[in-house]
Amino acid sequence: MQHTRTxxxxxxxALATFEGRAGGHPWLVAAPPELAGTLAAQLDxxxxxxxxxxxxxxxxxxxxxxxxxxxxxxxxxxxGQPLASGPAVSLPERLVEDAGGVEYREGGDFPAWTGADSxxxxxGECAAASVAASLGFPVVVTAPDSVRAALEAWMDRVPHxx
Numbered sequence: 685m686q687h688t689r690t691x692x693x694x695x696x697x698a699l700a701t702f703e704g705r706a707g708g709h710p711w712l713v714a715a716p717p718e719l720a721g722t723l724a725a726q727l728d729x730x731x732x733x734x735x736x737x738x739x740x741x742x743x744x745x746x747x748x749x750x751x752x753x754x755x756x757x758x759x760x761x762x763x764g765q766p767l768a769s770g771p772a773v774s775l776p777e778r779l780v781e782d783a784g785g786v787e788y789r790e791g792g793d794f795p796a797w798t799g800a801d802s803x804x805x806x807x808g809e810c811a812a813a814s815v816a817a818s819l820g821f822p823v824v825v826t827a828p829d830s831v832r833a834a835l836e837a838w839m840d841r842v843p844h845x846x
Contacts, residue, residue, distance in 0.1 A: 685730045694786050695746040700738045702727040707844055708734025709757035711835060712821075714747050714812055715740055719762045719828045726832040732839045732846045743780055744815050745790040751819050757842065758800060759816040759823050760835055767825040768805040769798045773814045794818045799825060801838060 685702035692698055713736055715723055720740045727736055734757075739750040751759065777791035794814035800822035813823045826834040839845035 685727055685732060685736060687724065687728055693746060693749060695741070695743070695749065695788075696786075697742065697746040697750070698740040699750065700724060700727075702730065702736045702738065704730065704735060705733040708732060708839070709842065709845060710734055710754055711736045711758055711760065711839075712750060712754045712756035713738045713760045713762065713831060713835070714750065714816075715762035715828070716812075717742060719764070722828060723762065723831055727835075730832050730835060732836060733844065734839075736835070741812075743790055744775070744811060745780070745788055747812055747815055748819070751816060751821060756821060757845075758838060759813075759821045760831060760838070761810060761812045761816065761823060761825045762828050762831060763810050763812070763825050764827065765808070766805055766827055766830065766834075767799065767808045767810055767813070768801075769807045770796060770810045770813055770825075771807075772796045773809055773811050775811060797823055799823060801834070801841075
């Protein structure tokens with residue numbers, strides 16, 4: 685895929701679009717800043733149709749905004765380790781004051797989730813996956829060094845995916 689655009693949202697999150705061949709689906713890859721270092725290089729070498737939006741977010745409100753804007757076929761969450769499922773999470777409300785110049789509150793209750801890749805494996809809490817599941821998006825949680833492989837495998841599982 686080819687990197688075509690980079691921008692910042694009103695929360696100060698970095699976003700980038702990677703375009704593949706014509707057709708396919710929109711995808712969203714979401715990562716916290718500390719795990720995002722190699723993601724652009726992996727997406728540049730991804731072989732697929734459609735497009736991928738990469739969002740590097742600090743907090744859940746920027747992720748919610750990216751999900752609502754992108755309407756992806758699926759969401760690949762980058763975490764410290766791959767997870768197959770996770771419990772519901774309840775995050776205390778907090779005020780975020782220094783995020784791109786916008787002050788906002790975030791927190792709340794988010795549902796349990798099951799990964800769309802049916803890979804088995806570990807279960808564990810992942811607030812970002814719970815947030816994506818709260819909006820009805822399919823989720824796969826993977827480690828930073830496995831993003832390309834996980835997304836290509838997911839594309840292979842869906843019609844017109846790769």
